Amino acid sequence: MTTTNDGNARLVTAIRAAGADSQNWPHALDEMAHALDARFAALLFEDRVSALLELKHSTHAEKAWIVEYFRNHRKLDPVKVRVLEDIGVGRAFSSEDFVSRDELHQSGAYQRWMAPFGLADVIGGVIHRSETGVCIFVAFRDERAGLANAEAKARLDALLPQLASVIARDAPASDTSALVELFDDLASPVLVVDSRLRIVQRNRSADDLLGEGDALAICGETLTLRDARAKEALERALARAGDADAEAFAIMIKRGESRCCVMHVLPLSNGLSALFLRRLALSAGEGGEAAAGLFGLTARESSVLLAIAEVGGVPATARALGLSEGTVKGYLKSIFQKTGATRQADLVKLVLALESPFRTLERLSPPPETFRRGASAAS
Numbered sequence: 001m002t003t004t005n006d007g008n009a010r011l012v013t014a015i016r017a018a019g020a021d022s023q024n025w026p027h028a029l030d031e032m033a034h035a036l037d038a039r040f041a042a043l044l045f046e047d048r049v050s051a052l053l054e055l056k057h058s059t060h061a062e063k064a065w066i067v068e069y070f071r072n073h074r075k076l077d078p079v080k081v082r083v084l085e086d087i088g089v090g091r092a093f094s095s096e097d098f099v100s101r102d103e104l105h106q107s108g109a110y111q112r113w114m115a116p117f118g119l120a121d122v123i124g125g126v127i128h129r130s131e132t133g134v135c136i137f138v139a140f141r142d143e144r145a146g147l148a149n150a151e152a153k154a155r156l157d158a159l160l161p162q163l164a165s166v167i168a169r170d171a172p173a174s175d176t177s178a179l180v181e182l183f184d185d186l187a188s189p190v191l192v193v194d195s196r197l198r199i200v201q202r203n204r205s206a207d208d209l210l211g212e213g214d215a216l217a218i219c220g221e222t223l224t225l226r227d228a229r230a231k232e233a234l235e236r237a238l239a240r241a242g243d244a245d246a247e248a249f250a251i252m253i254k255r256g257e258s259r260c261c262v263m264h265v266l267p268l269s270n271g272l273s274a275l276f277l278r279r280l281a282l283s284a285g286e287g288g289e290a291a292a293g294l295f296g297l298t299a300r301e302s303s304v305l306l307a308i309a310e311v312g313g314v315p316a317t318a319r320a321l322g323l324s325e326g327t328v329k330g331y332l333k334s335i336f337q338k339t340g341a342t343r344q345a346d347l348v349k350l351v352l353a354l355e356s357p358f359r360t361l362e363r364l365s366p367p368p369e370t371f372r373r374g375a376s377a378a379s
Helices: 005-020 022-035 063-076 078-086 101-106 108-117 150-170 176-183 204-212 228-239 285-295 299-310 314-321 325-339 344-353
Strands: 040-047 053-058 092-094 119-129 133-142 190-193 199-202 216-219 222-225 249-255 259-267 273-279
Touching (some): 005 150, 022 040, 022 133, 022 150, 092 150, 101 108, 119 150, 133 150, 190 204, 228 249, 228 259, 228 273, 285 325, 299 314, 299 325, 299 344, 314 325, 325 344
Antiparallel strands (some): 040 053, 040 133, 092 119, 190 199, 190 273, 216 222, 249 259
């Protein structure tokens, strides 16, 4: 670990350079990670309203690896919850301040995200708290470095005021572009709009829905709804988005004569709202596969389940699969027994509930070789 005055001066210079130009943050965080015997470091922000954890800046670590934590493991992290609840501003912490070593090792975040990549401990500090949220510095040490010791915490204690001074110049706010990065893989369309229905950001699925033009459209940079009642309801909701008691709720939107979708409105900060849309239509492929694996359905039972969900009813399913209605009823009885459902409508709901919320289920690539082997990115 670097302990010389020259090393401290270099770190302070790097942090100040990052405060002057955000493009310098990766280098500054690399320097801090190296000084703390950590493999990588990041600045995170949790929005108070949406409770979404956003990656503000990071070292040159592979971004997909960090996003994997946000997507699948942060709710399993016993340290993160207690940091946000208990830790004060400007004091370094490590995992042992909140959980025992055994509790950490038994947590889902450690077993599924830290241990597979040779990470041993987290060291960090809360830099800033405001009405909009909390800004946090975190660095992850690998097995070579071991648990964070008193020397590492003392070093970080000295650096946190430097971080706070540059962060204060640009106080954290809800970064909607970072939110949409997390939304972009969702199968459901998501738009972020202001109180006047001006679109701030939208994900790829929203582009697809807007291209269909039967429910929503863009006029200039403004969202328009063809369903007049839904538009009026949305405008009322957005007018209340800045209220302290504003809550998420749903609006039904007609799509042509026979179709519709549901829009869930989630107030964010700074007068913005996220609009989550869900088509009331079934795309049963992945939901059916998930049900088959979850309940141990045979291949034929799985095909009957999908047909019931897609075409509906025993007669239609029998025609679609080329089976007798009696045979379909036999398979249906077995499906009911295995799933615990009692009605065909319940099976449709089951398949819909098990559909993946993501556009694709591509496996995230592993971190770079240097990260797997424990070398600091700054080394």
